[in-house]
Amino acid sequence: MTSENHSGNAAPAGSPPPAGVGPAIAHHAWRLSGRIVAGVGQLLLWVLTGIGTLLRPVAVKVGAKLYGSGRRPAQPSPYGMAGPDQTRINPADATAPLPRWINTWGEFTRSWYFSPLTGLALTVAALAELAPRASSPLSVAGGFAVATTLPLVWRREYLRPMAAVGLGAFAASLLTGQMLLVTTTFAALFTLYSLARQLPRQSAGVLAVGGVATVAVVCLATATFDDVPWPAAVIAVLAAVGLGDARRTVETAGRTEAEAQERNNETLTRLTVVQREQAVMRERARIARELHDVVAHSVSMIAVQAETAPYTMDDLSPQARDGYTEIAKTAREALVEMRRLLSVLRADAKTEPDSAPQPRLDQLPDLIDKHRGAGGVAGLAVHGDPRSLSTTVELSAYRIVQEALTNARRHAPGSQVHVDLTYLPDRIAVRVRDDGGSAPTMVLNRDDVAGRTSLDLASGRTRLENAPQADSGGGHGLVGMRERATMLGGRFAAGPVTEGGFLVEAELPLNRGEPDDGGRRADR
Numbered sequence: 001m002t003s004e005n006h007s008g009n010a011a012p013a014g015s016p017p018p019a020g021v022g023p024a025i026a027h028h029a030w031r032l033s034g035r036i037v038a039g040v041g042q043l044l045l046w047v048l049t050g051i052g053t054l055l056r057p058v059a060v061k062v063g064a065k066l067y068g069s070g071r072r073p074a075q076p077s078p079y080g081m082a083g084p085d086q087t088r089i090n091p092a093d094a095t096a097p098l099p100r101w102i103n104t105w106g107e108f109t110r111s112w113y114f115s116p117l118t119g120l121a122l123t124v125a126a127l128a129e130l131a132p133r134a135s136s137p138l139s140v141a142g143g144f145a146v147a148t149t150l151p152l153v154w155r156r157e158y159l160r161p162m163a164a165v166g167l168g169a170f171a172a173s174l175l176t177g178q179m180l181l182v183t184t185t186f187a188a189l190f191t192l193y194s195l196a197r198q199l200p201r202q203s204a205g206v207l208a209v210g211g212v213a214t215v216a217v218v219c220l221a222t223a224t225f226d227d228v229p230w231p232a233a234v235i236a237v238l239a240a241v242g243l244g245d246a247r248r249t250v251e252t253a254g255r256t257e258a259e260a261q262e263r264n265n266e267t268l269t270r271l272t273v274v275q276r277e278q279a280v281m282r283e284r285a286r287i288a289r290e291l292h293d294v295v296a297h298s299v300s301m302i303a304v305q306a307e308t309a310p311y312t313m314d315d316l317s318p319q320a321r322d323g324y325t326e327i328a329k330t331a332r333e334a335l336v337e338m339r340r341l342l343s344v345l346r347a348d349a350k351t352e353p354d355s356a357p358q359p360r361l362d363q364l365p366d367l368i369d370k371h372r373g374a375g376g377v378a379g380l381a382v383h384g385d386p387r388s389l390s391t392t393v394e395l396s397a398y399r400i401v402q403e404a405l406t407n408a409r410r411h412a413p414g415s416q417v418h419v420d421l422t423y424l425p426d427r428i429a430v431r432v433r434d435d436g437g438s439a440p441t442m443v444l445n446r447d448d449v450a451g452r453t454s455l456d457l458a459s460g461r462t463r464l465e466n467a468p469q470a471d472s473g474g475g476h477g478l479v480g481m482r483e484r485a486t487m488l489g490g491r492f493a494a495g496p497v498t499e500g501g502f503l504v505e506a507e508l509p510l511n512r513g514e515p516d517d518g519g520r521r522a523d524r
Helices: 021-067 091-095 097-110 114-130 140-154 159-175 182-198 201-221 230-312 318-345 361-373 391-411 477-486
Strands: 377-384 416-423 427-434 453-456 461-464 491-496 502-509
Touching: 021 097, 097 114, 114 140, 114 182, 140 159, 140 182, 159 182, 159 201, 182 201, 182 230, 201 230, 230 318, 230 391, 361 377, 361 391, 361 416, 391 416, 391 427, 391 477, 391 502, 477 491, 477 502
Parallel strands: 377 416
Antiparallel strands: 416 427, 427 502, 453 461, 491 502
C-alpha cells in the first residue's frame, strides 16, 4: 500500500507517509526542490547537446586533420593495412599528424636517454626556481633540491636506491623548514608514482601509509605546509601512489593478455599439427583398407588360380607346372610383403569407417563371376525386396561378401559357396556358407594361414578361439568383417558349421542403433 499526497502523486513505497501538517509540507518542499534541480540539469543537458551538435562538423574536420580519417586508430594493427575487423585503413592515416606525434613520443620515452634528459631537465628547473629565492645555489636548499631531482637520471636502472635518496632528501628539506618548490614536489610525487608502478600492491599500500605519515609529521612539526592545506598534500600522496598502482595493474593485465594470446596461438599451432597428423593417419588407414580389400583380393586370386591350375589341367608340361608353381610362390610372397606394408601403414592409425563411394551391392554378380573365374563355385540368392540403401551399409555388405569369398578360395579351394542376401524391413542380412571343399592346395601348413573360430549356435554369439595369422594385421580378415558390422551397430558371427564347412553371417541395420545381446561378443 502506498500513501498519496494532496496533489494525487503516490509517495515512494519505501518512505513512510508523513504524519501531521508540518512533516507533510516539508516532504512536499523536498520533492519540489528535487524536481527543480532535475529540471535545471535537464535544461543544461539540452544546451550542451545543442552545442555539441553545432560543433560536431568542426570536430569532425579537426579530427580528420589530426587523425587522417576522422577517427582515432587503435594500437598499430598487426594485420598490415587491414584493421582487426579486416577493414581497409587509409594509408594516409599512418602519416597523420597526431598519430605520428604519438609514435614519435612513444619512441622517445622508450629510448635509453629519456631518463637522463628528463632528470637533468628537472634538476636545472629546480635550481632555476630556487635562484630568485636564495643568495647562492651552493646553499642547503640547493643541495636538497639537487639531491631530490638528480637521482631521477638513473631511475630506470636503480629505481629503489635512487628513490630512497630522492625521497629522503625531500623529507629532510621539509623537516628542516626549507622552501617548498614545485619542481622538488613534482619529483617526489613522480618518485612515489614510479615506486608504486614497480612494487606489489601490499608494498604500495605501505608506501602510501608512509607518505601520509610523513605529511602528518611535517604538518605537526614544521610550518612548511602553512601555504598548502594538509588535505591537499594527503590527496596528492595518495593519488601518486594510486596512479602508479593502477598503471602497474593495467600493464600486468596487458602482459597477461599477451601471454594468453601467445599460449592460444601455440595451442592452435599444436592443434593444427595434430589435425594434420590425424589426417595423415586417416589416409594411411584408408590406403591400408583399400590395399587389403582390393589389391590383396586380386593377388590372392592369382595365387589360388596358379595353385589349382596343375590339378585342373591334365595336359600341362613340366615347364608349365613349374611356371604355375613359381607364380603361386611369387604371389604368396607378395601377399606376405603386403601384410608387412599394411602393418607399417596402420601402425599409428586407428581403423575408421570409410564412406567414400565404392562398390555397391548391385556389383555382387560381378564379384561372383570373378570368384567363378578363379576356379570357385558360388551362387547368389537375393531374398526380399531389393532397394537402394545407404552407401556405408552397401559398402560394408559388399566387403563382407568379398572377404568371405576370398577366405573360401584361400582356405577351402574347390568348395561350393552359397551367398544369401536378405532385405528385411529394418536391416539387411548377409549369409555366406561354403561346404568345406577338399581340393588339394599348395599351402603346406594351413594352421599358419587360418585359425579356428567356433559359433555358439544356441545363443548366436561368436567366441574367438584362435586369432588367425592372416587376420592379425591390424583388423583385417574376420576381424575386419566384424569391425565393419559393429561400426554400423550390427551383428557378426563366423565359424565352422556342424554339417561341415564354414559360415559367415552378418546383420546390418538400416538405421544405426545399439545391437541386442545376441550380437555381442561373449568375451567383451
